[in-house]
Amino acid sequence: MKPITIRGISEEAAEYIRREARAKKLSLNKVVVSIVDQAAGRNLTEAENPKTDYHDLDDLFGVWTAPEGAEFEKNVRNLRTVDEELWKDSR
Numbered sequence: 460m461k462p463i464t465i466r467g468i469s470e471e472a473a474e475y476i477r478r479e480a481r482a483k484k485l486s487l488n489k490v491v492v493s494i495v496d497q498a499a500g501r502n503l504t505e506a507e508n509p510k511t512d513y514h515d516l517d518d519l520f521g522v523w524t525a526p527e528g529a530e531f532e533k534n535v536r537n538l539r540t541v542d543e544e545l546w547k548d549s550r
Contacts, residue, residue: 476490476494
């Protein structure tokens with residue numbers, strides 16, 4: 460792609476671009492390209508728009524005691540087996 464030179468960017472806009480670059484750990488060029496792509500209605504690539512890590516369910520992780528976990532595993536063990544009768548050819 461042909462490079463484009465942009466002149467006359469306000470100090471506020473330049474600072475915004477620098478802040479975004481630092482926050483997203485991207486180059487200034489990638490931030491500007493992302494902004495222009497967004498304004499043009501293009502979807503950003505994952506590299507330009509990294510996934511957000513959510514921590515909504517963290518308080519539920521690892522809350523079972525060892526006996527509760529063992530009981531759960533015992534109760535779902537039969538769900539991990541294949542019933543051969545269901546997979547026989549019925550022709």
